[in-house]
Amino acid sequence: MEIEKILKSNGTSLSNWKKMPKPFRDVTDSQIFLILDELSYNREELREEHDRDILKMTDEQRKIYEEIMDAVIGKRGGVFFVYGFGGTGKTFLWRLLSAAIRSRGEIVLNVASSGIALLLLQGGRTAHSRFGEEIIYLSSDSIDPSDTRSVNDQALTPDFLNSIKASDNKLPFKMRRRQLPISVAFAIMINKSQGQSLSHVGIFLPRPVFSHGQLYVAISRVTSKKGLKILIVDEDGKPQKQTRNVVLISEFVFYPILCLFLFHRQVLVFHSISVCDYAQTM
Ligand SMILES: Nc1ncnc2c1ncn2[C@@H]1O[C@H](COP(=O)(O)OP(=O)(O)OP(=O)(O)O)[C@@H](O)[C@H]1O
Numbered sequence: 372m373e374i375e376k377i378l379k380s381n382g383t384s385l386s387n388w389k390k391m392p393k394p395f396r397d398v399t400d401s402q403i404f405l406i407l408d409e410l411s412y413n414r415e416e417l418r419e420e421h422d423r424d425i426l427k428m429t430d431e432q433r434k435i436y437e438e439i440m441d442a443v444i445g446k447r448g449g450v451f452f453v454y455g456f457g458g459t460g461k462t463f464l465w466r467l468l469s470a471a472i473r474s475r476g477e478i479v480l481n482v483a484s485s486g487i488a489l490l491l492l493q494g495g496r497t498a499h500s501r502f503g504e505e506i507i508y509l510s511s512d513s514i515d516p517s518d519t520r521s522v523n524d525q526a527l528t529p530d531f532l533n534s535i536k537a538s539d540n541k542l543p544f545k546m547r548r549r550q551l552p553i554s555v556a557f558a559i560m561i562n563k564s565q566g567q568s569l570s571h572v573g574i575f576l577p578r579p580v581f582s583h584g585q586l587y588v589a590i591s592r593v594t595s596k597k598g599l600k601i602l603i604v605d606e607d608g609k610p611q612k613q614t615r616n617v618v619l620i621s622e623f624v625f626y627p628i629l630c631l632f633l634f635h636r637q638v639l640v641f642h643s644i645s646v647c648d649y650a651q652t653m
């Protein structure tokens with residue numbers, strides 16, 4: 372019963388696994404769990420958090436906050452796309468908006484595409500777990516267009532087609548199975564990768580890295596040269612073997628003097644560095 376409750380609050384149920392035993396009693400509908408969960412926040416605490424943080428908002432955050440809250444309070448709804456560089460206060464804004472709406476006794480469903488982002492949001496869940504949706508298909512199955520009888524059958528959804536085993540050969544329709552070799556990877560910006568050590572790293576450089584020391588940060592995440600692949604492309608997307616390494620102007624002045632002093636020409640910086648040794652087209 373407890374397992375069924377957890378599954379239902381995640382938008383799924385034991386009945387989705389044929390071999391699993393089912394609970395004797397029917398568990399309340401998942402939507403009721405969802406609503407009860409979402410109404411169980413401590414409104415007083417949220418109100419305090421909101422009243423404290425609202426005073427800290429920047430002008431830009433305040434503008435976005437007011438626009439979204441206007442749409443919520445006026446029940447107009449809307450789709451808002453907020454973007455900004457890392458650390459510019461997007462999560463701060465989500466938290467404030469969530470606190471504002473939840474402290475009014477209303478419901479906020481915080482969802483994100485990755486689990487990491489969710490750790491920062493109260494009650495946050497991944498979109499596919501929250502809505503019980505399977506959003507990643509490792510194979511793209513469809514009805515073969517030559518099967519004109521079944522090709523437009525709406526019951527033959529991608530979800531259903533993906534659940535069919537290759538050995539099911541008595542199908543009343545002709546299926547086209549296109550499998551894609553996918554291995555799970557994780558993409559992050561160079562700034563975010565600081566502090567991590569990884570055995571395999573692919574670095575995509577569609578343009579020169581733009582701040583001091585950033586190329587070093589990216590390359591030094593990987594523990595061996597073998598695990599490193601760099602893809603450098605020019606404006607037309609053609610693979611290249613060089614990129615610019617940007618360093619601070621103070622070092623630009625300082626190092627040539629040092630170089631002259633040491634007669635050690637390899638200490639030069641602010642030149643295009645060759646990454647041929649590292650570069651392998653991904
Ligand atoms: N107006 C503000 N007043 C005080 N602190 C703030 C404000 N906006 C953001 N911060 C703080 O700055 C830090 C970074 O903000 P936040 O995590 O919201 O950025 P982000 O845009 O979501 O970053 P990322 O894209 O890297 O996830 C956090 O510690 C947050 O509490």
